[in-house]
Amino acid sequence: MNWTFFHKLGSPKWFYDISGKWLPWLQVLSLVLILVALVWGLAFTPPDYLQGNSYRIIFIHVPASFLAQSVYVMMATAAAVTLIWKIKLADMALKVMAPIGASFCILSLVTGAIWGQPTWGTWWVWDARLTAMLILLFLYIGIIALRGAIHTTEAAAKACSILSLVGVVNIPIIKFSVDWWNTLHQGATLKLTEKPSMAAEMLWPLLLAILGFYLFFTLVMVLRLRIEIISRERKTRWVKELVS
Amino acid sequence: MYFDSWSGFLAMEGHGLYVWSAYAIALAVIAYNLIAPLMAKRRVIVQVRRQVRLVQRKVIVNEVTTGSGDDTENRTERQEEGLESVKRSAQ
Numbered sequence A: 001m002n003w004t005f006f007h008k009l010g011s012p013k014w015f016y017d018i019s020g021k022w023l024p025w026l027q028v029l030s031l032v033l034i035l036v037a038l039v040w041g042l043a044f045t046p047p048d049y050l051q052g053n054s055y056r057i058i059f060i061h062v063p064a065s066f067l068a069q070s071v072y073v074m075m076a077t078a079a080a081v082t083l084i085w086k087i088k089l090a091d092m093a094l095k096v097m098a099p100i101g102a103s104f105c106i107l108s109l110v111t112g113a114i115w116g117q118p119t120w121g122t123w124w125v126w127d128a129r130l131t132a133m134l135i136l137l138f139l140y141i142g143i144i145a146l147r148g149a150i151h152t153t154e155a156a157a158k159a160c161s162i163l164s165l166v167g168v169v170n171i172p173i174i175k176f177s178v179d180w181w182n183t184l185h186q187g188a189t190l191k192l193t194e195k196p197s198m199a200a201e202m203l204w205p206l207l208l209a210i211l212g213f214y215l216f217f218t219l220v221m222v223l224r225l226r227i228e229i230i231s232r233e234r235k236t237r238w239v240k241e242l243v244s
Numbered sequence B: 001m002y003f004d005s006w007s008g009f010l011a012m013e014g015h016g017l018y019v020w021s022a023y024a025i026a027l028a029v030i031a032y033n034l035i036a037p038l039m040a041k042r043r044v045i046v047q048v049r050r051q052v053r054l055v056q057r058k059v060i061v062n063e064v065t066t067g068s069g070d071d072t073e074n075r076t077e078r079q080e081e082g083l084e085s086v087k088r089s090a091q
Helices: A004-009 A012-044 A053-085 A088-120 A128-149 A154-168 A171-180 A200-232 A238-242 B005-012 B016-066 B071-089
Strands: none
Touching: A004 A012, A012 A053, A012 A088, A012 A200, A012 B016, A053 A088, A053 A128, A053 A154, A053 A171, A053 A200, A053 B016, A088 A128, A088 A154, A088 A200, A088 B016, A128 A154, A128 A171, A128 A238, A154 A238, A200 A238, A200 B016, A238 B016
């Protein structure tokens, strides 16, 4: 097997060069998909028979919630790679993913509250799903704050990795909270193993929105990672040549 | 299109405020995620450039004060350059 690929993968310069080619595709695809999905969801789908038009928030709320949780799992993976193999690029990824994940976690919580008011009659309840999601936001904020508090890069990498790994226990709690406890929050609409409990005309824009949000996350992560690479590799010749 | 009119689309049968505010906040989050890296990029590039200049100046000042250099001709040229840059930074 050719292992050079594996070594290249951890090289900041290699990633900087190759990711530059992805950017235009990511920009166009993610923004077009999000635009199409949201216009479709807002204007062209029929209202829900029970919730009326307020359900249209689903086209933001579900992608944002998926993303908030997936980004955390990706951070925990990057944390494991950082701790085991000491790959610099993994710690850079861990750093730049945190604010993106936090922003989508806030979006999920806020759109959930806005949806809750007309549907449940309240903005917020301390039920299992909502509380676990709030803890996820605190984890994101904790990881960002921890890195800000430690000035040595290596020490910050280690501390943030450990915190990310410990916090990942919250992810299955969020996922299964609607099954384990009696929550006000409804059960999962989309399941990998079963047919979705949603009409096709509502399902398609939702799937498009999810895909668009994930591509958008990839775009923002690549943009941020490239900046982090320039910042941390500032003493190398290729970065000096790049900025001058 | 599901709605009959623009006003119907905006009102969303009474749920307009909820739906539109949720979409507005989503737009704000997307905008933040696009603008934040652009601003960070500018900041980082300015930082790195400043650092490169600082190191270059230190080398020149060092050569001026210690008089080190490979050959006399080259030294005087670089000394002048260095003195100029020191003057410039003092202004």
